């Protein structure tokens with residue numbers, strides 16, 4: 001996903017832009033560029049390069065080679081037009097006066113391009129973004145804001161835009177629709193960025209642009225307008241987490257750092273929400289009457305967040321007896337979902353910007369559902385469009401492969417299940433107390449799992465050359481297997497499949513042969529015997545079985561499985577929260593041994609803001 005940075009102030013812009021873009025690298029990109037207004041020449045100085053940001057930075061001597069105090073920068077994740085210098089952003093109008101950086105997709109760019117070409121405009125790139133720059137110049141008659149307004153009435157799609165014009169070099173214009181864009185308020189300077197990490201070194205005062213808003217950034221401050229061009233006041237948030245939270249802190253990869261941070265993230269997420277032996281959600285707007293009126297819960301999400309929902313379904317239904325349906329956000333809109341005023345729609349998203357999930361949220365609202373979101377990024381679009389939001393407080397998660405966000409989302413769903421069940425009277429006192437007691441012990445138990453990570457590194461060294469891996473399990477272990485399988489696929493590029501153990505014999509077991517690696521998940525105590533029978537089933541067909549179970553079942557499992565990873569015994573509700581950690585570590589070590597780009601896997605982005 002693309003990254004945008006903008007600056008207007010009194011310092012040299014290029015070093016600030018390059019530093020900001022470096023903090024957005026985790027989003028995934030294939031080229032980068034900057035445009036800076038040069039007071040000396042009175043023109044835009046534009047520099048772009050395919051490949052890693054370091055290529056551009058070396059070209060510009062870290063920014064020292066470019067003079068000017070107003071500029072925009074971009075890291076591009078190619079959608080329209082192959083990765084190349086000419087297709088990199090900023091895209092510039094043919095008169096050279098307008099430079100534009102863009103995150104998103106202009107859906108009607110082809111018709112606009114042919115309209116402009118009929119007017120004699122010459123295009124140089126294959127991008128949709130160049131159409132925006134050319135169209136602004138086409139409408140520009142000395143009033144840049146008005147020209148931008150006229151363009152916005154004509155383009156369709158998702159866009160976060162940063163715009164720099166050589167005729168008005170003391171300002172930048174920003175526009176937001178369906179792609180996140182953040183404003184930074186500094187002393188004698190203003191900033192623009194795709195996310196907070198890019199500008200946190202310079203300011204902690206930020207504003208989150210809403211869809212349809214336009215902002216004019218100057219040294220004196222930022223003036224925002226709504227889609228009717230009426231001036232509006234933006235709420236300014238203070239960012240309180242530390243920049244080093246978004247740094248590697250001595251770890252080799254962000255992913256490993258974030259795996260290791262999970263116990264602390266869980267403490268931040270859970271401990272403030274258990275007070276005097278009760279689950280407590282400060283300022284929670286779902287009243288007891290409303291909870292009693294819930295007829296159905298829909299959980300809607302993508303990727304790992306969807307896998308949290310799969311576990312959540314088992315836990316919510318078992319505790320609350322409310323029917324729960326889990327849907328992939330990208331499917332939700334097209335499945336004629338049955339949603340009404342008695343449907344609680346839980347939207348789960350780490351980034352809070354996933355376009356598929358946002359679209360599903362809007363569809364669920366249109367159908368009358370009540371929206372509760374579970375989000376990590378404070379102030380993100382999904383959080384702001386929800387009726388209720390519970391933040392995971394996991395802190396910035398930089399690695400594309402999510403880990404601490406997954407485990408804190410899971411903890412929040414478990415707390416919600418206990419809270420609802422308490423209100424509905426569907427959980428026995430003893431079970432409720434035991435679950436909360438174990439919830440408070442979860443971080444320490446997770447630390448003990450992390451302390452045994454060398455065993456998992458050893459298993460990874462035995463299995464990292466496999467080209468296909470099965471994850472099998474029943475009930476919550478099946479849902480957990482979905483996440484273990486995705487972790488392995490997305491960072492080690494090994495094909496993998498998660499399967500309900502009981503379903504194997506209905507076809508897929510034909511794929512199991514000598515040496516097939518099967519990761520058998522058997523943490524759910526009451527289904528252990530069933531899980532064991534599936535281990536025997538695949539072993540008898542030649543599989544190598546790496547089993548995951550609880551310490552109390554280690555001995556029995558070790559009699560059959562080739563290798564056994566264990567987690568401490570805990571309340572059944574919390575088994576996936578512990579069980580996911582060895583699976584994260586296994587995927588990490590396998591990818592490490594395969595020499596993969598762990599924090600920035602090929603073709604992937606941290607937040608997918610395209611459909």
Ligand code: AGP
Pocket residue numbers: 302303304305348349350351352353354357400401402403490605606607608
């Ligand atoms: C998980 O490791 C992936 N990065 C991906 O599946 C991710 O979970 C998915 O894109 C949803 O992202 P979100 O939670 O930010 O909405």
